[in-house]
Amino acid sequence: MGDYTFRPAKLIVRFERMFRKEDGCWPWLFRKNKDGYGELSVNGEKQRSHRISYWLYRGDIPKGMFVCHTCDNPGCVNPSHLFTGTNKDNMRDMKMKGRARQLKGSENGRAKLTEEDVESIRQDGRTLVKIARDYGVTFALISQIKRKEIWRHIL
Numbered sequence: 001m002g003d004y005t006f007r008p009a010k011l012i013v014r015f016e017r018m019f020r021k022e023d024g025c026w027p028w029l030f031r032k033n034k035d036g037y038g039e040l041s042v043n044g045e046k047q048r049s050h051r052i053s054y055w056l057y058r059g060d061i062p063k064g065m066f067v068c069h070t071c072d073n074p075g076c077v078n079p080s081h082l083f084t085g086t087n088k089d090n091m092r093d094m095k096m097k098g099r100a101r102q103l104k105g106s107e108n109g110r111a112k113l114t115e116e117d118v119e120s121i122r123q124d125g126r127t128l129v130k131i132a133r134d135y136g137v138t139f140a141l142i143s144q145i146k147r148k149e150i151w152r153h154i155l
Helices: 009-016 049-057 087-096 115-123 128-135 139-146
Strands: 039-042 045-048 066-069 082-085
Touching: 009 049, 039 049, 045 049, 049 066, 049 082, 066 087, 082 087, 115 128, 115 139, 128 139
Parallel strands: none
Antiparallel strands: 039 045, 066 082
């Protein structure tokens, strides 16, 4: 969205055909991304529907800010369910509501090791440097695994 002082009437009419006003959440009825957020092309740019809603009904979105949901429903475009915040605010809100899922071990897409690797590392009697070199990870990571500071879910 731009930092416009007006709200284009054509966009409002178009936008309001794409959701259903209900008590509570206003569900987005058209294209959604894999995470359930509504999407709409505005001036040739794909925009998330909840950001458009905030902009149309509440005002400009400060630069660098997220538009977050109080209802935790990514498909909701009810402006009374939306607030702006930083990424940190959004993560804090998610944790407070119990939605923060901690991916353990190899479930984490950035993990370089598997649970089997960790079991082997913990039993390996070689120097930490040699183990780290063989697994292509840092000495510090091997040290943390051996001290059970990380991968604690592996006995």
